[in-house]
Amino acid sequence: MALTDRTNPHDVSLNTDLYELTMAQGFWESGMVDAEACFNVFFRDNPFGGGYAVACGMGQIADLVSNFVFEDDVIDYLASIQAPGGGPMFKAGFLDYLRGFHMRVSVWAVPEGDLVFPREPMVRVEGPIIDCQLLETALLNLVNFQTLVATKTARVVHAAEGHPVSDFGLRRAQGPDGGLAVARASYIAGASSTSNVLAGKIYGIPVFGTHAHSWVMAFPSELEAFRAFAESMPKNCVLLLDTYDVHQGIKNAITVAKEMEERGERLAAIRIDSGDLAKLTKEARREFDAAGLPYVKISASNDLDEYTIQSLFAQGAPIDSFGVGTKLATCDPQPSLGGVYKLSATRATHDSPWEPVIKLSETAYKRTIPGVQHVRRFYDASGCPVGDMIVDDAVASDDSTSMVDVLDEYVSYDMGDAEPRELLTQLVDAGEPSGVPEGIEAAKARCREALMRLDPAVKRFLNPQTYPVGLELGLARTRSELARRERRASGRS
Numbered sequence: 001m002a003l004t005d006r007t008n009p010h011d012v013s014l015n016t017d018l019y020e021l022t023m024a025q026g027f028w029e030s031g032m033v034d035a036e037a038c039f040n041v042f043f044r045d046n047p048f049g050g051g052y053a054v055a056c057g058m059g060q061i062a063d064l065v066s067n068f069v070f071e072d073d074v075i076d077y078l079a080s081i082q083a084p085g086g087g088p089m090f091k092a093g094f095l096d097y098l099r100g101f102h103m104r105v106s107v108w109a110v111p112e113g114d115l116v117f118p119r120e121p122m123v124r125v126e127g128p129i130i131d132c133q134l135l136e137t138a139l140l141n142l143v144n145f146q147t148l149v150a151t152k153t154a155r156v157v158h159a160a161e162g163h164p165v166s167d168f169g170l171r172r173a174q175g176p177d178g179g180l181a182v183a184r185a186s187y188i189a190g191a192s193s194t195s196n197v198l199a200g201k202i203y204g205i206p207v208f209g210t211h212a213h214s215w216v217m218a219f220p221s222e223l224e225a226f227r228a229f230a231e232s233m234p235k236n237c238v239l240l241l242d243t244y245d246v247h248q249g250i251k252n253a254i255t256v257a258k259e260m261e262e263r264g265e266r267l268a269a270i271r272i273d274s275g276d277l278a279k280l281t282k283e284a285r286r287e288f289d290a291a292g293l294p295y296v297k298i299s300a301s302n303d304l305d306e307y308t309i310q311s312l313f314a315q316g317a318p319i320d321s322f323g324v325g326t327k328l329a330t331c332d333p334q335p336s337l338g339g340v341y342k343l344s345a346t347r348a349t350h351d352s353p354w355e356p357v358i359k360l361s362e363t364a365y366k367r368t369i370p371g372v373q374h375v376r377r378f379y380d381a382s383g384c385p386v387g388d389m390i391v392d393d394a395v396a397s398d399d400s401t402s403m404v405d406v407l408d409e410y411v412s413y414d415m416g417d418a419e420p421r422e423l424l425t426q427l428v429d430a431g432e433p434s435g436v437p438e439g440i441e442a443a444k445a446r447c448r449e450a451l452m453r454l455d456p457a458v459k460r461f462l463n464p465q466t467y468p469v470g471l472e473l474g475l476a477r478t479r480s481e482l483a484r485r486e487r488r489a490s491g492r493s
């Protein structure tokens with residue numbers, strides 16, 4: 001899959017921050033080779049001021065874990081790193097340990113394409129603390145950006161009201177890897193195609209393209225350029241009308257469409273990439289219809305995002321499809337998702353009981369949730385999600401429907417008759433992939449279904465309603481007790 005298709009699989013273990021390796025060495029030296037940990041990936045705020053996020057990148061986690069090995073050239077490089085104070089950064093004994101290393105972690109995650117909300121675990125990793133720590137950076141690198149892109153795309157696709165959206169973002173993406181991640185995540189979240197040909201080859205995403213202004217400028221006239229393109233691409237001819245003057249562009253496209261009809265062909269569409277897209281697309285629609293060419297579709301591009309698309313439809317723009325590049329690939333106006341990887345439980349060995357741990361902070365906002373967490377998503381009778389409950393089975397109470405808001409302990413919810421379903425599914429079992437990884441189409445279908453069932457009030461762009469996420473009562477109690485104990489231990493109360 002993706003990561004190893006693109007990079008030398010032996011380098012996967014170096015796609016990390018140095019401190020993961022130095023901490024791993026420290027755990028090894030401290031005799032903690034058998035110590036185990038439980039970490040969770042979560043984010044604190046929905047991106048783009050929205051009401052939800054689309055989980056993405058999970059389909060590549062098993063591949064990351066399997067390929068997390070230290071080949072000889074990697075060991076040689078690590079051996080060559082000098083500590084700032086002099087001498088090798090890594091000890092020979094630790095490098096020997098890494099030589100035979102393979103990940104033994106178990107991983108659970110929100111299924112790719114499903115919805116995820118602030119503070120609930122979107123990925124849970126359990127296993128030897130060394131392995132868990134080594135995984136942090138690469139795992140966050142995988143899921144943070146793809147979840148952000150998938151969420152941005154879901155918003156754009158929502159605004160497009162069922163009209164196809166193509167990812168045009170490669171030229172503005174954050175490098176070749178970024179471009180591939182954008183194509184993959186945007187396709188899962190509802191884009192119909194990508195202009196990125198490598199993504200088409202690697203992931204099997206449909207590829208789509210029109211032509212650039214340079215095509216028109218390379219011919220003596222626009223009409224000749226359109227004719228040449230129609231002859232070269234009779235089956236998928238989309239003409240870009242705005243190189244010189246859209247009004248003349250419409251006339252030239254009609255001339256070429258009529259010539260195509262005489263050859264038994266059809267002009268597929270036109271694209272407009274500048275100016276007032278509402279006004280110009282209305283004019284184009286009028287003229288194509290009047291010329292007896294109602295089948296010619298209208299595509300629009302030019303710095304589009306969910307807000308411009310929504311506005312264009314509010315103005316009655318007769319647009320059939322969109323090409324969305326810069327603002328999708330760069331996730332404008334929010335370039336990162338602040339997903340974090342936090343320790344929530346430890347145990348001395350695989351056979352000892354888990355001890356929940358908590359990270360306190362000056363602000364409740366940064367306080368973590370302790371325990372080995374999983375998520376119960378509740379659905380109403382029509383199959384729509386109504387709330388998510390974070391549960392640690394080891395401390396769970398008898399009350400399986402009540403929960404306390406994840407941020408505000410004075411707010412509680414009762415899920416009543418709603419039907420609970422486990423959200424997290426296992427991806428890796430003690431280092432081995434759990435079953436056959438699902439394809440990208442399954443994640444895409446899941447995303448479409450999940451978004452369709454999400455309350456429109458949570459999906460709206462302006463002041464969306466907050467989807468309820470809470471702690472099961474036993475977990476809420478454990479969290480308060482741990483917080484009190486830690487505060488006392490640190491002398492703060």
Ligand SMILES: Nc1ncnc2c1ncn2[C@@H]1O[C@H](COP(=O)(O)OP(=O)(O)OP(=O)(O)O)[C@@H](O)[C@H]1O
Nearest residue numbers: 273274275276277278279301302303304308311312
């Ligand atoms: N009717 C419209 N309503 C709202 N936004 C629009 C409308 N038409 C175009 N836009 C958006 O306005 C922004 C600027 O459009 P503008 O007409 O200034 O194009 P431009 O960037 O000057 O064109 P060029 O690509 O030639 O530089 C773009 O993001 C475009 O998508």
Ligand SMILES: O=P(O)(O)OC[C@H]1O[C@H](OP(=O)(O)OP(=O)(O)O)[C@H](O)[C@@H]1O
Nearest residue numbers: 168273301302303304323324325326327
């Ligand atoms: O507008 P985006 O959402 O980023 O979509 C991709 C853009 O890429 C191309 O423009 P190009 O790079 O040739 O520059 P342009 O803005 O001058 O058209 C294309 O014509 C789109 O406008």
Ligand SMILES: O=C(O)c1cccnc1
Nearest residue numbers: 168195208209210211325
């Ligand atoms: O095919 C297109 O029209 C296209 C692709 C990438 C960027 N802009 C336009």
